[in-house]
Amino acid sequence: MINERYREDREHQRLGSLTVYCGPTHSGKTKKLEAEAERAQRQGRRMQRLAAPPDANQLTDQLDPATELVTVDDAQLYDDRLVDVLNDLATVHRVDVVVAGWELDYTGRPAGPMPELMCAADVALKLDDGVCAQPGCRNLASRTQRFFAVNGTPERFLPVCRRHHTAEPRSQAFQEVWFDEPSGSLDLISGCMFSGKTQELIRRLDQARYAGSTIQAFKPALDDRYAIAAVASHREIRFPAIAVPDVAALAEQVQDDTRVIGIDEAQFFGQEIVALAEELANRGRHVIVAGLDLDFLARPFGPMPLLAAYADRLTKLQASCQYPGCGSHQASRTQRLLDGVPAPADGPLVVIGGAAIHQARCRHDHRIGGPARSEPEPVPVAEESADL
Ligand SMILES: [Zn+2]
Numbered sequence: 001m002i003n004e005r006y007r008e009d010r011e012h013q014r015l016g017s018l019t020v021y022c023g024p025t026h027s028g029k030t031k032k033l034e035a036e037a038e039r040a041q042r043q044g045r046r047m048q049r050l051a052a053p054p055d056a057n058q059l060t061d062q063l064d065p066a067t068e069l070v071t072v073d074d075a076q077l078y079d080d081r082l083v084d085v086l087n088d089l090a091t092v093h094r095v096d097v098v099v100a101g102w103e104l105d106y107t108g109r110p111a112g113p114m115p116e117l118m119c120a121a122d123v124a125l126k127l128d129d130g131v132c133a134q135p136g137c138r139n140l141a142s143r144t145q146r147f148f149a150v151n152g153t154p155e156r157f158l159p160v161c162r163r164h165h166t167a168e169p170r171s172q173a174f175q176e177v178w179f180d181e182p183s184g185s186l187d188l189i190s191g192c193m194f195s196g197k198t199q200e201l202i203r204r205l206d207q208a209r210y211a212g213s214t215i216q217a218f219k220p221a222l223d224d225r226y227a228i229a230a231v232a233s234h235r236e237i238r239f240p241a242i243a244v245p246d247v248a249a250l251a252e253q254v255q256d257d258t259r260v261i262g263i264d265e266a267q268f269f270g271q272e273i274v275a276l277a278e279e280l281a282n283r284g285r286h287v288i289v290a291g292l293d294l295d296f297l298a299r300p301f302g303p304m305p306l307l308a309a310y311a312d313r314l315t316k317l318q319a320s321c322q323y324p325g326c327g328s329h330q331a332s333r334t335q336r337l338l339d340g341v342p343a344p345a346d347g348p349l350v351v352i353g354g355a356a357i358h359q360a361r362c363r364h365d366h367r368i369g370g371p372a373r374s375e376p377e378p379v380p381v382a383e384e385s386a387d388l
């Protein structure tokens with residue numbers, strides 16, 4: 001069953017999406033944005049670069065109704081309202097929106113609306129320059145380092161790894177010899193339900209296990225869906241895990257010789273998980289975190305925006321939309337259904353359950369409850385294909 005609106009949108013090839021490119025300086029964000037703009041122009045699509053007004057709401061005023069693709073560069077300069085404005089452009093106006101910006105400023109602090117945009121996006125790519133600018137360092141560059149102007153050399157910004165980043169601008173480039181110290185990392189795997197986050201976490205933990213690393217995996221104790229002492233995906237792939245009630249309990253359980261730490265369902269932990277993950281990564285641990293980046297109302301979920309900003313690597317996974325007849329492979333929202341209809345906004349944030357009450361949906365088929373619109377029968381999902 002394909003509804004009328006969909007047929008129309010398909011015909012006009014205007015589906016509307018939000019893509020975010022982020023990463024440190026020199027990582028190629030603006031190049032990616034320009035490439036998308038050029039491709040749209042080659043395809044004869046109406047493209048608009050929106051200049052940065054001080055107020056995000058003024059973006060929509062600049063919009064030409066015929067525009068099919070909008071680019072916004074330096075998104076970190078806006079205030080938080082940018083998230084709602086761009087979601088509206090993508091969902092209501094059905095414009096493809098491409099955004100580039102710094103998710104961390106050069107002091108290493110989350111920048112403007114970027115962390116939330118990374119959660120709200122259908123596609124979020126954290127770009128990197130490959131390696132840190134410190135000679136001899138082979139770590140991934142995920143931070144921007146500021147250098148003062150010295151002796152006629154102008155002020156500079158260079159990409160560095162987390163080990164070689166300092167919040168204070170440095171006057172001399174790279175005098176310190178630091179690279180004997182072990183370097184850790186923070187990887188984030190995010191996405192909606194049924195996007196395969198836990199499977200990807202387990203795959204990476206398995207890789208580390210085959211390589212002989214010492215591993216510990218954790219999950220919040222409130223999730224008792226399938227196993228008490230394992231991280232388990234909807235496909236029933238398991239990895240032994242310690243269920244902990246809170247972040248303090250997790251921190252206590254980490255052993256001195258553990259090299260790799262996996263954390264599943266991170267959205268259910270408090271904001272303290274962000275500081276702990278950073279501390280563990282800065283002390284040489286490889287931390288791999290998985291979690292839902294949006295709640296059932298498509299709002300950024302708990303600590304996930306900050307984890308996305310601080311992560312050295314971000315893997316944002318998509319699912320297939322389970323709305324009948326949609327067929328989009330870019331589902332980024334989690335739909336909650338109560339008795340077969342979209343759950344109302346005043347429902348509890350945390351309801352533990354699998355396919356019975358939650359579905360993966362694209363942004364256009366995500367609904368927030370109310371009797372306004374009737375819901376067709378959900379597509380039955382076989383256990384094996386539930387987690388794509
Ligand atoms: Zn480095």
Ligand SMILES: [Zn+2]
Pocket residue numbers: 321322323326327328361362363364365
């Ligand atoms: Zn859909």
